[in-house]
Amino acid sequence: MTSRRPSRPLACLLLAVGPLSLSACSSAGSGAPDVPASASTRAEAVEHVPEPLPMPLDPYRLSGADHAELYAAEQALVTTCLRGFGVTYRSPAGSSSAQPPPEGPYGVTDPDWARKYGYRLPPALIATDHGSRPLPDPTTVALITGGVTYDRNGTPQRISDQPLLTTHHGRKVPEGGCLGEARRTLAGRNDNRDPTRIGSALYAQAYRDSQQDPRVTAATADWAACMKQRGFTYRTPLEPANDPSFPRNPPADERERATAVADVACKEKTGLVALWHRVESEIERSLMRGHGTELAAAKADRDARLAHARRINAGAKTSG
Template sequence: MSVRLRGAVGVLLTVATAACSTAAATEPRVAVPTPGVEARELSIPFDRYNLSPSDIGILEGAEELLIRDCMRRRDMGWEVLPQSAAEDVEPANRRRYGVVEPEIARLFGYHNPPDRPTVARRAAARAGRMRSLSAKERQFAYGEKDGCLQQARNHLEQGTPQVDEALFNRLISETFERSQADPEVVQVFRAWSTCMREQGLQYADPLAAITDRRWMKGGPASQEEIRAAQADVGCKAQTDLVSIWSAVEKRIQDDAVAAHPAEFHALREAKDRQLAAARAVLARG
């Protein structure tokens, strides 16, 4: 069974990333900075068992080569997508606690920043390839039972243990919710809220700020939104909110791992084996 669970985390974090994302689909009006250190250094215990965007890039790169070989055996071509640069890939927990990067807040407010150049190039190449595939090529590539993509995934998952995806998904959600109710986090939310109120902004916590309906619209961020996002990031720094919240979440997730040792061992083994298989494919080209 696949351990490709990043999507499950995405469901959990919808509330933290619900600010309009259409900016990422339009032509950037400003240079998009690389992800900031504030986002790149965020980590949680469950990261050891889940696939990061970078890990998914490794798997997809291997899949591309396996699909190419499979299509060639069927006398069909396959244009391998260009790889995204590592520094351009979205950090795994970038918006877990809302906006945390000062430069992103200054340029985009609560909107998701546009893709970095190599990520955008890969997405455009994928869309172009899909448009150019004939119905027959699409079936051979993506057919559910014997398509080349499914064969590629079967190859990468060969020998991986069964994992309890439902349990992991449930724990992802439950531990995040529990962290928000922890007394330490409640206290730092109050301090952050007081800091925001001193700047004329009324929010109970960072997730309320990032999901303000005023920011849920297309086009670039307004000056009002940018001001709020900058205040948000500043108040997080002033109150030490991110380090306090992440420390609480670490404790809660470590307890969850200790309570389900066999299940988490299987998740880690499945992830490691898939990535090892993918790196072997990439090494031989």
């Protein structure tokens, strides 16, 4: 699992079909609205999805599962908003019941996962209808975004290739379009700030800093030596998932699965994951000092948004 964690406020989840890659994106700073690739709604269950190790900053930032919950609620609200303009809209993201992919800050750590899938997502977590639904027409996209996106401070920024839509068929378009309105509804306030960005920023910084910690670099060297003894040459445990010699498309071949199995075994032998997690947690706690007010606001915002989202998603399931 190569991508660490979403850093945008409301990410779109892109499930690559090559070696496992979970990435996040948003409309911030780009001309594209948050219309993500389709999430799988297949009934096939994954036998075991590894739980991410708990981190001190978890209550103050949005996880991949949180993003999925919020996105589903946003899309329900956007659909209702568009209906008011006479537009029938079907979200390309599927349903809120789709299981979000796991976060993998330390690469693959589960031996069963490694043996079955290598560095890939299992079939049940791969979008099988990606690209099967057409993108909304330009007018619908403009109604979704209002022709603007928002910077880190919640200030609207024009999207260069979209009209700044303020009315449609004589009806006022909400600032930021139906998506902006949906996000304000979830946040319970009349602005588009994202207080959880401080948690995400500190979270990412701690991860970067942890990779340079002498304890982690020493354990990483031990892991690399262990892998070398087993016939695999990599400098860090984040490299194998991006090995270009692995098949471009799933499923993983025998060599990839063998690499992943050795990877997990060497992490267990050297104690790399436990040590890395401990070091990263220490760094997080250190970074949190001096940000008490900001982090309290981040937690309150996250809790409120998720509570609203869960109520909306529960209602959508009941009505659906």
